[in-house]
Amino acid sequence: MLIRTPADLGAVIRDRRKRLKLDQSTLAKRIGVSRQWVIEIEHGHPRAELALVLRALDALGIPLNANPELKTSRGPAPTAVDINAIVAKAKKSKT
Amino acid sequence: MLIRTPADLGAVIRDRRKRLKLDQSTLAKRIGVSRQWVIEIEHGHPRAELALVLRALDALGIPLNANPELKTSRGPAPTAVDINAIVAKAKKSKT
């Protein structure tokens, strides 16, 4: 599942929790947060604390993967050269 | 890259930013946060807001993937049956 928004994350958490047959209280204890927190996360609370979110995913056995750009297929580096920088320098040095 | 802690995330963000030859100010504008925020995230700030983090990853072109448990190899469901529930019920009903 691709996580794009807090709501996505809430859905993932809730689904997994139900799949594991846990109620919110139990999960909350396991994560080390209040039941309130679980409720809000599952509803897509946008300002939840990063660390708590990570702990929740861990408690549910959900690994989080950040792809630092999967090889964009063949062809050489798309635009690893920074044209902007080059231009900027060209402008600086008169001739 | 597997994200387990806020520090992991900070590293991923910083690496990607540098690879894209962006400075913190530029990235901050792109994400829509203050430069301060970028500094703190890259240092592993544990209480950053979820939504801002997701926006940062998006701005950097880093997709986030949550595996709802990758098929744990062969063999039938590990323990999809909830023994606890069964036992609980067994206890309730006398005979």
Add this chain to the structure above:
DNA sequence: CATTTTTGTCAGCGTTCGCTGACATTATCA
């Protein structure tokens, strides 16, 4: 049906967020 479990809502409280703006401290580079 009645009962129990689960989920959702409310308010108040102390803590911390993320922001701004200015100022150190390092890189970077000609």
Add this chain to the structure above:
DNA sequence: TGATAATGTCAGCGAACGCTGACAAAAATG
């Protein structure tokens, strides 16, 4: 080397966090 950019640090401020505890609503169970 000196000058510029990039990064890091500080303090103050309004806003929101996550917590507790009690209660309401909904769902499950017999």
